[in-house]
Amino acid sequence: MNFNIAIAGNPNCGKTTIFNALTGARQRVGNWPGVTVEKKSGQYNYSDIRFDVIDLPGTYSLAAFSAEETVVRHYLEQDEAQVVVNIIDASNLERNLFLTTQLIELGKPLVIVLNMMDMAHEKGLQIDADTLATLLGAPVVPVVGRTGEGMDLLKEKILRVSTEISMKSRFIDISYPRDIEIEIEKLTHLIKRDDESHKQSRWTSIKLLESDKQTRDEVRIHPDGADILKQAKNSIERIELIFKDTGRAIISHARYGFIQGALRECVVESLVDSVDYSRKIDRLITNRWLGLPIFGLFMWLMFKLTYDLGSIPMDWIDAGLISLMNFISALMPESMFASLLVDGVIGGVGAIAVFLPNIFILFFIIAVLEDSGYMARVAFIMDRVMHNIGLHGKAFIPMIMGFGCNVPAIMGTRILESRRDRILTVLINPFMSCSARLPVYVLVAGAFFPDNAATVIFSMYVLGIVAAIASGKLFSRTILKGMSKPFVLELPPYQRPTLRSLILHTWERGYLFIQKMGTVILVGSVIIWVLGYFPRDVQVERDYQKERMELVEDYDYQMINLGTKFNKSVQKDRQEYHSEMIAYESSSSYQELHHQFQQLQDDLQNKEALELYRLRQQEIGDITEQKWIGRVGKIFEPIVRPLGFTWRESVALITGFVAKEIVVSTYGVLFGVGEDIDEGSQGVISGLRSSGMTPLVALSFLVFTLLYTPCLATVAAIKRETGTWAYTIFSIAYSLGLAYLLAFGVTYFGGMFNWLS
Amino acid sequence: MFNFKKPRHKLHIADENDLRLSDLKPGEKGRIVEIGGSENFRHRLIEMGITRDAEICVDKYAPLRDPMELIVKGYHLSLRGMDAQKICVERIA
Numbered sequence: 001m002n003f004n005i006a007i008a009g010n011p012n013c014g015k016t017t018i019f020n021a022l023t024g025a026r027q028r029v030g031n032w033p034g035v036t037v038e039k040k041s042g043q044y045n046y047s048d049i050r051f052d053v054i055d056l057p058g059t060y061s062l063a064a065f066s067a068e069e070t071v072v073r074h075y076l077e078q079d080e081a082q083v084v085v086n087i088i089d090a091s092n093l094e095r096n097l098f099l100t101t102q103l104i105e106l107g108k109p110l111v112i113v114l115n116m117m118d119m120a121h122e123k124g125l126q127i128d129a130d131t132l133a134t135l136l137g138a139p140v141v142p143v144v145g146r147t148g149e150g151m152d153l154l155k156e157k158i159l160r161v162s163t164e165i166s167m168k169s170r171f172i173d174i175s176y177p178r179d180i181e182i183e184i185e186k187l188t189h190l191i192k193r194d195d196e197s198h199k200q201s202r203w204t205s206i207k208l209l210e211s212d213k214q215t216r217d218e219v220r221i222h223p224d225g226a227d228i229l230k231q232a233k234n235s236i237e238r239i240e241l242i243f244k245d246t247g248r249a250i251i252s253h254a255r256y257g258f259i260q261g262a263l264r265e266c267v268v269e270s271l272v273d274s275v276d277y278s279r280k281i282d283r284l285i286t287n288r289w290l291g292l293p294i295f296g297l298f299m300w301l302m303f304k305l306t307y308d309l310g311s312i313p314m315d316w317i318d319a320g321l322i323s324l325m326n327f328i329s330a331l332m333p334e335s336m337f338a339s340l341l342v343d344g345v346i347g348g349v350g351a352i353a354v355f356l357p358n359i360f361i362l363f364f365i366i367a368v369l370e371d372s373g374y375m376a377r378v379a380f381i382m383d384r385v386m387h388n389i390g391l392h393g394k395a396f397i398p399m400i401m402g403f404g405c406n407v408p409a410i411m412g413t414r415i416l417e418s419r420r421d422r423i424l425t426v427l428i429n430p431f432m433s434c435s436a437r438l439p440v441y442v443l444v445a446g447a448f449f450p451d452n453a454a455t456v457i458f459s460m461y462v463l464g465i466v467a468a469i470a471s472g473k474l475f476s477r478t479i480l481k482g483m484s485k486p487f488v489l490e491l492p493p494y495q496r497p498t499l500r501s502l503i504l505h506t507w508e509r510g511y512l513f514i515q516k517m518g519t520v521i522l523v524g525s526v527i528i529w530v531l532g533y534f535p536r537d538v539q540v541e542r543d544y545q546k547e548r549m550e551l552v553e554d555y556d557y558q559m560i561n562l563g564t565k566f567n568k569s570v571q572k573d574r575q576e577y578h579s580e581m582i583a584y585e586s587s588s589s590y591q592e593l594h595h596q597f598q599q600l601q602d603d604l605q606n607k608e609a610l611e612l613y614r615l616r617q618q619e620i621g622d623i624t625e626q627k628w629i630g631r632v633g634k635i636f637e638p639i640v641r642p643l644g645f646t647w648r649e650s651v652a653l654i655t656g657f658v659a660k661e662i663v664v665s666t667y668g669v670l671f672g673v674g675e676d677i678d679e680g681s682q683g684v685i686s687g688l689r690s691s692g693m694t695p696l697v698a699l700s701f702l703v704f705t706l707l708y709t710p711c712l713a714t715v716a717a718i719k720r721e722t723g724t725w726a727y728t729i730f731s732i733a734y735s736l737g738l739a740y741l742l743a744f745g746v747t748y749f750g751g752m753f754n755w756l757s
Numbered sequence: 758m759f760n761f762k763k764p765r766h767k768l769h770i771a772d773e774n775d776l777r778l779s780d781l782k783p784g785e786k787g788r789i790v791e792i793g794g795s796e797n798f799r800h801r802l803i804e805m806g807i808t809r810d811a812e813i814c815v816d817k818y819a820p821l822r823d824p825m826e827l828i829v830k831g832y833h834l835s836l837r838g839m840d841a842q843k844i845c846v847e848r849i850a
């Protein structure tokens with residue numbers, strides 16, 4: 001036997017805390033179909049009965065304004081949940097009860113939970129739960145979610161209500177002013193012919209008087225729909241005439257009236273001398289002068305911790321991956337499968353796996369900011385700035401996070417309540433230059449602008465911000481116009497976060513990252529590997545084998561020459577040596593000659609190794625040109641030629657789709673210097689310089705790299721958060737278009753004035 | 758006090774000279790007289806407890822001056838100045 005129960009309540013009322021206390025670790029996170037609103041479900045057993053719990057998104061009302069409200073309305077109007085558990089912040093009763101009045105009218109068996117009783121006591125509120133229960137017609141359970149106090153009683157009450165579902169007699173009606181009741185009566189009378197229960201027809205009538213669109217749509221398909229809607233129209237007009245306001249406003253006011261009446265009967269506010277700590281903290285943290293510097297400090301700390309702390313395990317993971325690759329290479333004979341495993345799977349997924357520590361730390365810090373209540377203050381402080389691009393203040397957080405990595409940043413847009421804001425933030429986020437782009441800037445700027453590298457790199461960051469702001473303004477005036485919601489933001493009291501909840505939050509998001517990004521990156525890496533691996537036998541024009549032998553011969557010859565020269569010098573020196581006291585071999589002049597010889601010999605050997613290495617990499621470059629990936633690069637070459645790019649840039653940019661930092665290693669391969677930037681960056685730099693690329697084209701390449709879609713993982717994140725391929729494809733197309741346009745602008749106008757040629 | 762012809766479509770704010778919520782200084786208290794603006798906006802505010810006759814206190818302004826922090830029905834809420842301008846209040850001591 002099992003029951004379905006749904007948890008509903010305002011944002012910040014402690015819903016998640018109660019949900020976790022009820023279900024423990026047995027929970028799953030998914031999305032509601034069609035919308036990117038998180039759907040959390042879990043279960044627990046109580047006296048041999050299983051309870052399946054759904055944690056509904058936090059809402060202030062059931063008006064079907066936002067995606068969240070629609071989800072809640074829709075779910076509760078279905079028959080899926082047998083019992084609704086309404087969580088209420090006892091320290092903020094009046095506003096929290098507004099939703100309760102609607103839940104009462106909805107008519108589902110209800111259990112009301114007075115959470116945060118500790119805070120209510122601190123505020124000096126004495127709440128008579130029994131009277132409240134009588135007034136609301138539902139059991140009321142006081143709890144402290146944070147400590148778990150009262151949870152057993154809650155489970156007991158849920159059980160009782162679930163098993164006594166037939167007892168509907170206790171339901172009460174919220175009563176409205178007489179003139180409204182008359183109209184409700186008229187409507188219920190009409191609706192009742194459809195065999196609905198009293199509760200349901202009253203709910204429908206009230207919603208009709210509130211001009212609720214969803215209800216009107218539902219009524220329209222009823223047999224008497226037309227009549228009912230006509231009556232509703234008349235009723236609304238009458239109400240407006242009498243009350244000089246909309247039905248909805250009057251009904252909302254009446255609900256608050258009911259709540260105030262109830263509170264008068266069951267709440268005693270003693271005049272305790274309580275200190276409002278939260279307000280005191282806020283006096284400092286959102287202070288006129290200190291607010292911004294403190295915010296800046298927190299952001300800086302967030303970055304610092306994420307990257308500095310994250311780099312330690314990053315090195316371990318890196319080392320671990322390398323030894324894993326070596327281990328597998330040693331274990332397995334060279335084969336296609338081995339290459340797929342080592343170069344494709346481990347190489348590709350590993351490139352993302354090294355970012356895991358950063359991502360987890362970032363998610364942890366965000367959880368701290370959210371749970372403590374600071375996130376709402378960030379929105380408060382930064383709203384002025386973000387409002388300029390048509391966004392909510394909270395959108396600032398994902399934008400800043402984008403400097404680190406766009407993937408968690410895009411996933412972080414979940415903190416935004418409106419879908420339109422989320423989509424807008426997701427679309428402009430990739431322009432924030434993530435850390436993976438930095439190696440590309442360092443390399444290319446270092447090669448072409450050695451004196452101004454820092455300036456060039458900095459201007460890339462600025463250009464990214466400008467592109468984000470401009471695009472944001474553009475989108476909010478075109479494709480995402482008019483869907484903006486007013487800024488009405490609750491500033492909940494500060495709370496000390498519990499470790500348990502922090503870990504849960506971090507893990508939830510981190511797990512999604514691993515799961516979703518893992519699959520996409522895996523597929524992407526394998527595709528790139530396939531492109532680079534096939535066809536197996538390629539013909540290159542240069543005879544590398546012969547060149548290699550000639551090279552070795554040449555060096556052997558030089559080596560012999562060097563030896564001969566040394567011997568001659570020694571002979572000559574020995575003849576001029578006269579001392580009898582010390583043997584010639586121990587003399588300082590011989591020592592010096594010998595030392596010189598050894599040094600020359602070492603130099604020669606190093607040069608040989610380097611040239612052999614370069615030859616090998618040139619061969620790889622030539623082979624790559626013949627592989628599918630090279631051919632793909634060649635196909636795209638005509639398209640990128642106006643930008644001044646060759647097939648090499650084309651290939652680099654294509655592989656950059658998997659992850660931006662790959663651009664550097666691709667260049668390494670293509671310019672025949674090696675994949676390891678630490679070792680070969682000098683080589684790449686000289687390779688880049690000698691490839692005929694001008695500084696202007698290099699700048700254009702940097703602009704392109706900055707602006708086009710950051711990586712596959714970002715694409716996956718965009719798909720996940722926007723929920724549709726349409727926005728995902730739009731995002732890719734837009735950023736590619738913008739990248740092309742601006743890069744072309746750089747090449748074209750720069751060329752016109754002969755800059756940097 | 759107000760002259761309503763077609764309440765559904767007409768802003769409820771009658772007079773340019775009425776005191777607006779955005780006119781209150783930090784620490785000042787007001788009583789809500791009327792809320793203007795779009796239907797959705799009005800209803801959102803009413804649902805959040807900014808009801809007629811409710812007491813509202815301006816706690817402070819954000820560092821960049823724009824959103825303001827309000828206390829209503831015992832909790833803290835933030836509104837933009839341009840939205841607060843749509844709310845008529847009367848000052849209370």
Ligand SMILES: Nc1nc2c(ncn2[C@@H]2O[C@H](COP(=O)(O)OP(=O)(O)O)[C@@H](O)[C@H]2O)c(=O)[nH]1
Nearest residue numbers: 011012013014015016017116144145146371495
């Ligand atoms: N003092 C106190 N804090 C609580 C209680 N229940 C939850 N909280 C805190 O309130 C904040 C919001 O809780 P959360 O469960 O995330 O709320 P949600 O937004 O409704 O899911 C968190 O910082 C919790 O630790 C409680 O009973 N007492």
